[in-house]
Amino acid sequence: QAELRDTMRRSAERLKVISLSWACAREAIAKAEGFDAARELISALSLPDSDDSDDGFAKVGKRGKQLRPDHLWKAWQAGCGPEPFPERSSRRPWDWSAEERQAKLAEWLAAFKRDDAEDFETARRCYDALDAELRELHRGSERAVLKQSRVIGATTTGAAKF
Secondary structure, three states: OHHHHHHHHHHHHHHOOOOOOHHHHHHHHHHHOOHHHHHHHHHHOOOOOOOOHHHOOOOEOHHHOEOOOOHHHHHHHOOOOOOOOHHHOOOOOOOOOHHHHHHHHHHHHHHHHHHHHHHHHHHHHHHHHHHHHHHHHHHHHHHHHHHHOOOOOOOHHHHHOO
16 A cells, blocks of 8 residues: 555656656657657757766856756747757757747646556555455454454443442
């Protein structure tokens, strides 16, 4: 039951998500798009060579400020271009209109939540079935105790006489 409760809690937390972090977005894009399309989109929305961070160099933007791994994702969500990487502006998904971007965000958010809703519902059904079974076991053991018991009645007045 504890494992089911944890699954339901995790799923419920993820279902509360109203906007996707970059980590969640990658997962959602992978679920919603085909393998090749997902790889292309994730690559376009990631910092160049962002997985190769052991070279000692940092990607910087305006005023020399280090870029966060989600920099391009946030820019894309906001409808901005891929600055400071202008060579990406003609690539998919940077060439999408604001309406196309919003539609894709909604689609990806739905894909992100879909599995969690299914996981939550499955865990809830299993939890309810186990809970009903456990309650029936308790009732059964209570019945067995009552069947084997002998009830002796006494009143306080009668007990006071002795």
